[in-house]
Amino acid sequence: MLDEVAxxxxxxxxxxxxxxxxxxxAFRLAAFILRDRVAAEDAVQEAAMLAWDRRRSLRDSxxxxxxxxxxxxxxCRDELRRRARRPTVVELDAVVVSGLAAxxxxxxxxxxxxxxxxxxxxxQALLALRFGRDLTIPELSIRLAIPEGTAxxxxxxxxxxxxxxxxxxxRHGEVQR
Amino acid sequence: MTDDELERRLRAHYRSLAADEVPAxxxxxxxxxxxxxxxxxxxxxxxxxxxxLAVAAMLVVAVGLALGLRPAAVVGPGASASPSLAASPSLAASPxxxxxxxxxxxxxxxxxxxxxxxxxxxxxxxAGATWRQTTMPTAPMAIxxxxxxxxxxxxAWYVTSNAMRGxxxxxxxxxxxxxxxxxxxxxxxTSVTGDYxxxxxxxxxxxxxxxxxVASADRLSDGLSTVLxxxxxxxxxTVAGTGRWLGxxxxxxxxxxxxxxxxxxxxxxxxxxxxxSRDGGRSWTETRLPGLDGxxxxxxxxxxxxxxxxxxxxxIVAVVTTGASGSLRTDRYAxxxxxRNWRSVSGATVQAACNxxxxxxxxxxxxxxxxxxxxAxxxxxxTWKALRSTGLPEQPWFxxxxxxxxxxxxxxxxxxxxxxxxxxxxxxxxGGSTWRPADFGASGVAG
Numbered sequence: 001m002l003d004e005v006a007x008x009x010x011x012x013x014x015x016x017x018x019x020x021x022x023x024x025x026a027f028r029l030a031a032f033i034l035r036d037r038v039a040a041e042d043a044v045q046e047a048a049m050l051a052w053d054r055r056r057s058l059r060d061s062x063x064x065x066x067x068x069x070x071x072x073x074x075x076c077r078d079e080l081r082r083r084a085r086r087p088t089v090v091e092l093d094a095v096v097v098s099g100l101a102a103x104x105x106x107x108x109x110x111x112x113x114x115x116x117x118x119x120x121x122x123x124q125a126l127l128a129l130r131f132g133r134d135l136t137i138p139e140l141s142i143r144l145a146i147p148e149g150t151a152x153x154x155x156x157x158x159x160x161x162x163x164x165x166x167x168x169x170x171r172h173g174e175v176q177r
Numbered sequence: 178m179t180d181d182e183l184e185r186r187l188r189a190h191y192r193s194l195a196a197d198e199v200p201a202x203x204x205x206x207x208x209x210x211x212x213x214x215x216x217x218x219x220x221x222x223x224x225x226x227x228x229x230l231a232v233a234a235m236l237v238v239a240v241g242l243a244l245g246l247r248p249a250a251v252v253g254p255g256a257s258a259s260p261s262l263a264a265s266p267s268l269a270a271s272p273x274x275x276x277x278x279x280x281x282x283x284x285x286x287x288x289x290x291x292x293x294x295x296x297x298x299x300x301x302x303x304a305g306a307t308w309r310q311t312t313m314p315t316a317p318m319a320i321x322x323x324x325x326x327x328x329x330x331x332x333a334w335y336v337t338s339n340a341m342r343g344x345x346x347x348x349x350x351x352x353x354x355x356x357x358x359x360x361x362x363x364x365x366x367t368s369v370t371g372d373y374x375x376x377x378x379x380x381x382x383x384x385x386x387x388x389x390x391v392a393s394a395d396r397l398s399d400g401l402s403t404v405l406x407x408x409x410x411x412x413x414x415t416v417a418g419t420g421r422w423l424g425x426x427x428x429x430x431x432x433x434x435x436x437x438x439x440x441x442x443x444x445x446x447x448x449x450x451x452x453x454s455r456d457g458g459r460s461w462t463e464t465r466l467p468g469l470d471g472x473x474x475x476x477x478x479x480x481x482x483x484x485x486x487x488x489x490x491x492x493i494v495a496v497v498t499t500g501a502s503g504s505l506r507t508d509r510y511a512x513x514x515x516x517r518n519w520r521s522v523s524g525a526t527v528q529a530a531c532n533x534x535x536x537x538x539x540x541x542x543x544x545x546x547x548x549x550x551x552x553a554x555x556x557x558x559x560t561w562k563a564l565r566s567t568g569l570p571e572q573p574w575f576x577x578x579x580x581x582x583x584x585x586x587x588x589x590x591x592x593x594x595x596x597x598x599x600x601x602x603x604x605x606x607x608g609g610s611t612w613r614p615a616d617f618g619a620s621g622v623a624g
Contacts, residue, residue, distance in 0.1 A: 016211045023204055032191060041203050048207045108193040112186060131184060132191030159183065166178075 015055050018064055019048055025065070025133075026072045032128035033076040033121060035113060043079055047072040066143040069129075077121030115165035123158040130155060274299060274310055275618030277601040281317065281325055282589045284579035290587045291327040292602050292615070293317055298361050299617050302330050304585040305604040308617045311361025322577065323379030323427060323483075331360045332385050334411050336378045352378060354390065356411040369405060369414050376402070377425035377440065386410050387432050389417070389458060393425035393440070394448075404435065404458030417458030424448045424474060426532075428483040430492060430515065433457045436464075436484050438494065439474025448474035450496060451484070453516060466510050467521045472498060481507070482532015482577075485541075490515050493522075493541055493558055495533040509533065509543070511558045522558035530575040536583050542609060544575035544588065551575075551609050568612035569603060576600050584608050587615075 023044060030040035030047075051071050058067050116124055126144070129135045135143060140151040178186075279292040279299075292299045296316040301308045309330075317324045317335045325335040334356045352369040373392045382388035390405040402423035405414040426438035434455050439448035450472060451464040472478045477498060484494040492512045497505055507529040510519040527545045534542040543552045543561065550573065552561040574591040581587055586605040602615040 016208075019211065020204065020208055023207060027203075032194060035194070041200065045203060045207055045210075049210060052211055109186060109190040112190045127187060128191065131187035132194075134188075159180070162187075163178075163183070 012055070015064075016052070019051055019068065022065055022068050023048065026068060028133070029069065029072055029125065029128055030076055032132045033073070033124045034079060035117070039079060043072065043075045047075045050075065063142075063145070066145050069125075069143050070145065073121060073125040076125065080121050080124075111166065111169050115162055115169045118165040118168065119158065119161055123154075123161060126151075126154055126158050127162065273618075274308075275616065277603070277614035277617065278592075279589060279600055279602045279615075281322060282577055282579065282587060282602050283325070283327055284581050284587060285327050285329055287329060288581055288585070289327070289330060290579065290581050290585075290602075290604075291333075292617070293325055294617070298327075298333065300327065300330055300360070304581045304606065305587065305602075305615050307619050308615075309360070310617070311357075313361070314355055314364050314366070323377070323381070323425060326380045326382050326388070328382050328385065331358060332382070332410075333357050333361065334380050334382060334388065336380045336390060338373060338378060352390070352392065354380065354411050354414065358385070358410065365412070367412060367414065371403070371416075373403070379425050379427040381427055381429050381435075382411075383429045383432050387429075389427070389429055389435055390414060391423065391425070391427045391435075391437060391458075393427070393437065394422045402437070404454070406458055418454065418460060420452065420454075420461040422448045422475075423452055423461065424480065426480040426483040428486065430484075430486040431489045434489070434515065436516070437461075438480035438483060438496075439478060441475070441479040441497075448479075450474035450478050451480070451494060464516065464519065466494075466496065466508075466519050468508065469496065469498070481529035484516075485533055485535040487535045487537050491535070491537075492516055493533050493535045494519070495529045495543060497529055507543070507545070509558050509561075523554075523561055527552075531577050534578050534580045534586070536580045540583060542578060542580065542586065544578045546574070551578075553609060564609050566605075566609060566612060568605075570601075588612070 026047060027040055027044050030043040031037060034040050034043060047068065051068050054071070058064060116127065119127075126140070129140055129143060137148055137151050137155070140146075140155070141148040144151060146154070274294055274297055279294050281293040282291065284290050287302070288304055289300065289302050290305055291301070293313075293316075296313045298311050298313050299308045300311075313335065315337055317337060324337070325333070327333040334354060337353050337355070338350045339353075350373045351371070352373050353366050354369065355364050355366045357364045369390070376392040376394060379391045379393060380388065381391075386408055388407050388411060390407075392403045392405070394400050394402040400422050402420050404417045404419065404423075406417040407414050420437075423437040424439040426440055427436065429435045434453065435458050436451065436453050437449075438451045449461075449463040450469055451466060451474075452461045453464050454461050469478065479497055481495055481497055484492050486492040490513055492515075494510050495507055496510070497507050505527075507527050509522050511522045512519045527549055530544045530546050536542070539555055539557045541554045541558055543554075544550070545552060549563045550569075551564040551566050553564050554561045569588075570590060570592070573588075575588055576591055577589040579587045584606055586609045588603045588605075589600045590603055592599050592601050603612045604615050605612045
């Protein structure tokens with residue numbers, strides 16, 4: 001409450017306008033991670049409100065893009081975990097699970113989409129930023145507020161996990177056939 | 178596939194998804210909501226800070242006096258009364274809960290049930306007829322179901338961390354264990370330094386002195402799980418041992434025997450489905466469960482909840498596996514020799530929703546996802562029948578299930594879809610057939 005009083009309205013208004021400028025980027029990222037347009041809209045809206053509530057924790061206004069990206073990723077992560085907790089089961093002896101991939105994962109490369117869905121949200125976000133948004137390692141480092149070496153090693157691990165997930169997808173497909 | 182090929186495939190995949198600009202309606206809605214908050218921050222919080230705080234403090238005291246807040250009733254043998262809320266400034270804003278909304282819940286020996294709501298600890302020793310409310314120094318993590326352990330009406334522990342699990346925060350994390358030995362009237366804390374980032378924290382006690390804290394490896398960790406042990410009620414902790422990828426479904430069946438089972442994971446992780454240490458966490462061996470040889474825990478098999486033991490010898494564990502057709506199957510295994518041998522007692526293509534419950538050597542319960550709901554056994558798990566339960570929400574999603582005694586059952590039922598999902602505590606006095614929501618306001622601090 002004390003912070004609320006100390007902050008001029010003009011600063012908050014500038015923050016609001018800056019946040020609005022980053023909505024497109026946030027929406028694209030959320031759509032890549034969640035593979036569902038409606039869910040991405042919800043995630044962006046929730047992330048924007050969280051960002052507003054937490055704006056006092058942003059010490060460097062120039063870092064807002066990376067800071068907001070992390071909030072979006074966190075919201076998407078929560079959504080993915082919520083999905084994982086609610087598999088769809090329809091009947092006792094013909095149990096059908098919705099699977100890890102969301103409906104829109106059928107677009108694009110289905111096998112890759114299913115494999116991506118097996119990764120942790122942080123890894124999904126990293127890959128989406130690197131290969132979907134074509135960010136360089138230094139750009140990833142700034143956006144995620146991590147050292148370049150860390151970004152590189154996380155990318156390496158994410159790709160390794162993606163390979164394992166692709167193998168798992170193939171094995172799963174062979175068993176089903 | 179080469180690295181280049183994989184990267185090209187990823188780029189092509191993302192291009193094909195062709196995410197657009199944020200929809201205009203969404204942009205307008207976000208703008209409107211932010212604008213409303215901007216207005217509130219500019220007007221509603223205008224009063225000078227010092228005066229505002231003073232007024233707020235006076236209001237809290239005045240409201241407390243008006244409500245007639247007084248010491249909580251002593252419940253159960255050995256329980257201490259909570260301090261007077263009106264007389265204690267630090268507890269002046271202590272919650273006075275009603276309703277049944279809970280973050281976490283559990284049962285304890287001797288007919289007790291507890292629930293957590295925010296930083297409020299609610300304890301009942303009469304199967305939920307009346308509740309005593311106390312306040313914890315900080316709120317436990319609602320999504321970490323094993324982070325709180327209530328042994329009896331007076332002894333409780335919970336663990337917090339300075340890093341939120343899954344936050345992507347890669348700075349070394351310290352654990353803090355909070356404990357009370359007087360029913361929540363006072364709390365002490367012990368910090369455990371180390372690097373416990375990105376692990377699931379589970380705390381469990383065998384008696385008032387002996388307990389374990391398992392920092393269990395999860396998908397984002399380095400794979401090393403650490404087992405800490407206390408022999409003085411949680412005042413001091415030592416590292417008892419470590420294990421690779423120990424799961425977070427943890428229970429101690431006696432002072433030296435600790436079980437960990439695989440939690441469900443989103444990505445390719447290899448946990449032991451069920452591992453046991455019989456030397457206080459020092460060394461670990463994988464437990465053989467019939468039919469699960471070679472099955473990988475984490476993504477292919479997981480425990481919906483920790484194994485349950487009615488005594489040191491008799492226990493039950495449920496394991497959910499993915500069948501060849503992609504269907505989920507829950508197998509139940511029972512032991513009568515302290516877990517040295519497990520026999521498969523039954524299985525079906527049904528998914529367990531949460532932990533299995535063992536009431537005694539013959540009676541048990543298992544909550545499943547719909548359409549079956551609650552299953553009950555009266556023959557040690559050989560056969561299971563679906564209960565016709567009334568009083569629960571339509572298509573209930575069980576988060577947790579517990580037996581207070583053979584007739585009194587408690588369940589945490591999800592009531593929403595946010596994360597962590599809100600939940601209500603429900604109680605049954607007839608073995609799970611009829612249910613009612615708990616009423617935390619019954620004989621609470623403000624009563």
